[in-house]
Amino acid sequence: MLIELGHFALILAFIMAAVQCVLPMVGAQKGWRGYMAAGEPAATAQFLFLAFSFAVLTWAFVTSDFSVRLVTLNSHTAKPLIYKITGVWGNHEGSMLLWCLVLAFYSALAAWFGGNLSDTLRARVLGVQGAISVAFLGFLIFTSNPFWRLEVPPLNGEDLNPLLQDPGLAFHPPFLYLGYVGLSMAFSFAVAALIEGRVDAAWGRWVRPWTLVAWVFLTIGIALGSWWAYYELGWGGFWFWDPVENASFMPWLIAAALLHSAIVVEKREALKSWTILLAILAFGFSLIGAFIVRSGVLTSVHAFANDPERGVYLLAITGVFMGGALTLYAARAASLEAKGVFSLTSRESALVANNILLAVSAFVVFVGTVWPLVAEMAFDRKLSVGAPFFDAAFTPFMVALAAIMPIGALLPWKRGKLDRVMGQLWGILALSLALGALVWVMQTGGSILAPAGAVLAAWLVLGALVDLKARAGRGDLSARLRRLRYLPRADWGKAVAHAGFGITLFGVAALTAWQVEDIRVAQEGQSFAVGPYEITLVSVEQRQVSNYQTTLARMEVTRNGNPVATLFPEKRFYPVARMPTTEAAIDNGILRDLYLVIGDPQDAGGWAVRTYIKPFANWIWAGAIIMALGGGLSLSDRRHRVAAGAAKAPRAAVPAE
Amino acid sequence: MRWLVLTLVLLASPALAVQPDEVLDDPRLEERARELSKGLRCLVCRNENIDESNADLARDLRLAVRERLVAGDSDEEVIEYLVNRYGEYVLLQPRANGVNLILWLAGPAMLLGGIGVAAVALRRKPTATQNDAALSPEEQARLNAILKE
Numbered sequence: 001m002l003i004e005l006g007h008f009a010l011i012l013a014f015i016m017a018a019v020q021c022v023l024p025m026v027g028a029q030k031g032w033r034g035y036m037a038a039g040e041p042a043a044t045a046q047f048l049f050l051a052f053s054f055a056v057l058t059w060a061f062v063t064s065d066f067s068v069r070l071v072t073l074n075s076h077t078a079k080p081l082i083y084k085i086t087g088v089w090g091n092h093e094g095s096m097l098l099w100c101l102v103l104a105f106y107s108a109l110a111a112w113f114g115g116n117l118s119d120t121l122r123a124r125v126l127g128v129q130g131a132i133s134v135a136f137l138g139f140l141i142f143t144s145n146p147f148w149r150l151e152v153p154p155l156n157g158e159d160l161n162p163l164l165q166d167p168g169l170a171f172h173p174p175f176l177y178l179g180y181v182g183l184s185m186a187f188s189f190a191v192a193a194l195i196e197g198r199v200d201a202a203w204g205r206w207v208r209p210w211t212l213v214a215w216v217f218l219t220i221g222i223a224l225g226s227w228w229a230y231y232e233l234g235w236g237g238f239w240f241w242d243p244v245e246n247a248s249f250m251p252w253l254i255a256a257a258l259l260h261s262a263i264v265v266e267k268r269e270a271l272k273s274w275t276i277l278l279a280i281l282a283f284g285f286s287l288i289g290a291f292i293v294r295s296g297v298l299t300s301v302h303a304f305a306n307d308p309e310r311g312v313y314l315l316a317i318t319g320v321f322m323g324g325a326l327t328l329y330a331a332r333a334a335s336l337e338a339k340g341v342f343s344l345t346s347r348e349s350a351l352v353a354n355n356i357l358l359a360v361s362a363f364v365v366f367v368g369t370v371w372p373l374v375a376e377m378a379f380d381r382k383l384s385v386g387a388p389f390f391d392a393a394f395t396p397f398m399v400a401l402a403a404i405m406p407i408g409a410l411l412p413w414k415r416g417k418l419d420r421v422m423g424q425l426w427g428i429l430a431l432s433l434a435l436g437a438l439v440w441v442m443q444t445g446g447s448i449l450a451p452a453g454a455v456l457a458a459w460l461v462l463g464a465l466v467d468l469k470a471r472a473g474r475g476d477l478s479a480r481l482r483r484l485r486y487l488p489r490a491d492w493g494k495a496v497a498h499a500g501f502g503i504t505l506f507g508v509a510a511l512t513a514w515q516v517e518d519i520r521v522a523q524e525g526q527s528f529a530v531g532p533y534e535i536t537l538v539s540v541e542q543r544q545v546s547n548y549q550t551t552l553a554r555m556e557v558t559r560n561g562n563p564v565a566t567l568f569p570e571k572r573f574y575p576v577a578r579m580p581t582t583e584a585a586i587d588n589g590i591l592r593d594l595y596l597v598i599g600d601p602q603d604a605g606g607w608a609v610r611t612y613i614k615p616f617a618n619w620i621w622a623g624a625i626i627m628a629l630g631g632g633l634s635l636s637d638r639r640h641r642v643a644a645g646a647a648k649a650p651r652a653a654v655p656a657e
Numbered sequence: 658m659r660w661l662v663l664t665l666v667l668l669a670s671p672a673l674a675v676q677p678d679e680v681l682d683d684p685r686l687e688e689r690a691r692e693l694s695k696g697l698r699c700l701v702c703r704n705e706n707i708d709e710s711n712a713d714l715a716r717d718l719r720l721a722v723r724e725r726l727v728a729g730d731s732d733e734e735v736i737e738y739l740v741n742r743y744g745e746y747v748l749l750q751p752r753a754n755g756v757n758l759i760l761w762l763a764g765p766a767m768l769l770g771g772i773g774v775a776a777v778a779l780r781r782k783p784t785a786t787q788n789d790a791a792l793s794p795e796e797q798a799r800l801n802a803i804l805k806e
C-alpha cells in the first residue's frame with residue numbers, strides 16, 4: 001500500500017511540475033499575476049510529493065521489501081543498514097528519483113527565496129525549472145519506474161554492487177547530483193533572461209550563488225569519487241579519464257568558468273552574452289553527462305545502466321533543452337548590450353583569459369570523450385582515447401591557467417598596469433622558481449613534472465597571500481588585520497580557492513612523479529624493504545564477515561627499527577554478487593601515504609603483496625576540499641545573502657566594498 | 658548481458674594487476690615494460706590499461722610486451738607488433754594521423770579561435786554609456802538599492 005502511495009506521489013509531482021511549467025510562463029507572458037504566483041505553491045508541492053516518494057522508497061529498502069523489484073535487484077537482508085539506505089541511489093531508478101528530488105528542491109528554493117527577483121523573472125525561472133522537472137519525471141515514470149512490484153517476491157535480494165558498499169562512494173552520488181542539478185538553476189536563469197531580453201548586474205548577482213553552490217557540490221562529489229578510486233580499486237590511481245569521470249569533470253570546468261564570468265556581469269555589466277552561453281552549456285554538459293552514464297553508449301568502468309531506450313530518451317531531453325536554449329540564444333544574444341568598457345590589461349581581460357582556458361579545456365575533454373564514437377561511426381576506425389591523450393592535451397591548459405591566476409587576481413578592474421601588478425609579484429615568482437630548482441636538485445634525475453608542480457603550487461599559494469596582503473592595504477599591523485577581518489568573504493573565498501587549486505596541482509604532480517612501487521611474493525613472517533621502510537607480512541587469515549568473506553593480512557611497518565604502523569590490507573569476496581574487491585590498507589600521512597595491498601596465494605606458497613609509497617597523495621583531495629571551502633566562503637558573502645533574500649530589509653550598514 | 662558479466666567475473670581470477678611472477682629480472686627492461694603497459698588498453702576491460710587490469714587477457718598482453726622486450730625489440734617495435742595483432746584499439750593514446758588529427762588539433766584550434774574572438778570583441782568600440790531602456794525608473798531604484806548592499 002505504502003509503495004503505491006509513493007508511486008502515486010510521484011505522479012502527482014509530475015502533474016505539479018507541469019503546472020509549475022505552464023502557469024507561470026503564461027502568466028509572465030500575459031502579465032497575469034495570479035498565474036505567475038501559481039509557480040511557488042506548485043514548486044513547493046512538487047518538492048513535498050517527491051520527498052514523500054523518496055522516503056517511501058528508502059523505507060522499502062530499509063525494511064527489505066522484496067516485493068519491490070528495485071529492492072530485490074539491489075539489496076539484501078544481510079547488508080549493513082547504512083548501505084541499505086545508500087542503496088536507494090546505488091542504481092539507475094533510485095538515482096533518477098534522487099535527481100528529480102534535487103531538481104524539485106532547487107525549484108522550491110527559488111520559490112521560497114526568490115522574493116528579490118522581479119515577478120516575471122521569478123515566474124519564468126520557475127517555469128523553466130518546471131519544464132526540466134517534467135522531462136525528468138516523465139523519464140522516471142515512463143521508462144524507469146522505481147516502484148515496480150514483483151508478482152512473486154523472492155526470499156532475499158541480489159545485493160548491491162559490492163564496489164558501492166563503501167562510505168566514499170555511498171555519498172558520492174548525492175553530492176554530484178546536487179552539483180549537476182544545481183547547474184539547472186543557472187540554465188533556468190539564462191533562459192528566463194533570454195525570454196525577458198534583459199541581463200543586468202542583478203541577474204549576475206543572482207546566478208553566481210547558484211553556480212557557486214553547484215560548483216562546490218561538484219568539487220566535493222568529484223573529490224569523493226577520486227578518493228574512493230584511490231583506496232578501493234587497489235593500485236591507488238586517483239583519476240582515469242574514464243568517460244563517466246569526464247562527464248562530471250566537464251560541467252565542473254564550465255561551472256568554474258561561469259562563476260568567474262558572472263562576476264564580470266555583476267561588477268562591470270560586460271560579457272553578458274558569453275555568460276548566458278556558459279550557463280546554458282554548463283547544464284548542457286550535465287545532461288550529456290547523464291546521457292553518457294546511463295545510456296552505455298561509451299564503455300566505461302562504472303556505467304551502471306546500459307539501456308538503449310533510456311539513452312534515446314535522455315538524448316532527446318538533451319537535444320530539446322540545448323536546441324531550444326541555443327536557438328533562443330541565437331535569436332536574442334545580440335540584444336544584450338555590454339555596458340562596461342575595459343582595456344586589455346584589466347581584471348576583465350584576465351577573467352576572459354580564464355574563461356577561454358577553462359572552456360577550451362572542457363572542450364578538449366569533450367572531444368576526447370566522444371572521439372572513439374565519432375571515429376567509429378563516421379570514419380570506421382575503432383580506436384581508444386585514454387589517459388595518455390588527456391594528460392598530453394589537457395594539462396597545458398591547467399598550467400597556463402595556474403600561470404596567469406595570481407596576476408589576474410591582482411589586476412584592477414577596467415584598466416591596469418602590468419608592471420605595477422608584477423611589482424608585487426616578482427618576489428614570490430623568484431621564490432617559487434627557487435623552490436622548483438631546489439626540488440629539481442633534490443630529486444635525482446627524473447621528470448620535470450614534480451619541479452614544475454612545485455613552482456606552480458608555490459606561485460598560486462603565495463600569490464593568494466600577496467592578494468590578501470594587497471587587500472589589507474597599508475598602515476600598521478592592527479589596521480591591516482582589522483581590514484583583513486572585514487574583507488568581503490568573496491575575497492577570502494577567492495584567495496582560499498586559488499590556493500587550494502595550487503595544492504591539488506602539487507599533489508597530482510608529486511604523486512605522479514615520485515611514486516615508489518614494489519611487487520613481490522612474501523611468505524608469512526617475511527620482511528622486506530621498500531624505500532626507507534621495512535615491511536613484515538605477519539600473518540594472513542580468512543574468515544566470514546556479515547555479507548562477505550575476507551582474506552585479511554596483518555602487516556607491520558617499521559622505519560629504522562621504530563614502528564610506523566600496523567596495517568590490515570584485505571581482499572573480500574561477496575558471494576551474492578559473486579564479486580571480489582580489494583581493500584587496500586593505507587597509512588595516511590601529510591608527506592606520504594603507505595599503501596599496502598594483499599593479493600592471491602601463490603602456488604609455491606606465500607602471498608602476492610604490493611607496496612606503494614605515495615608522496616603527497618592527500619594533498620590532491622585536501623586541495624579540492626580547500627577549493628570547495630573557498631567556494632563556501634564566497635557563497636557566504638554578505639551581498640549574496642542580501643541578494644538571495646535571506647535579509648530582505650535594506651540595512652544602512654557600511655558598504656562591503 | 659548480466660550473464661556475460663557474471664561469467665567474466667567468475668572466470669577472471671580476482672588477481673592483482675602486475676603479478677610478481679611477471680616482473681622481469683632486468684630492472685631497466687621492466688621499467689620500459691611498465692611504461693609501455695600504461696599506454697596499452699586491456700581489450701576486454703572498460704577503459705583500463707593492461708598495467709592496472711586484473712583480466713587474464715591483460716596478463717597475456719603484459720607477458721607479450723615483456724617477451725618482445727626480452728627478444729630485443731625497441732619500444733616502437735613492441736607497439737607495432739601489438740597494433741598489428743589487435744588493431745589501433747589497443748592504443749590508449751591515439752596516433753596523430755589521418756582523421757585523428759581532428760582530435761589532436763581540436764584543442765589548439767579552439768584556443769586560437771577563442772583568443773581571436775576575444776581580441777576582436779575587446780577591440781570593438783562598445784556603444785558605452787547607453788542607458789538600458791528596458792529598465793523602468795522603479796526597477797533602476799530597486800537595482801541601485803540591491804547593489805548598494
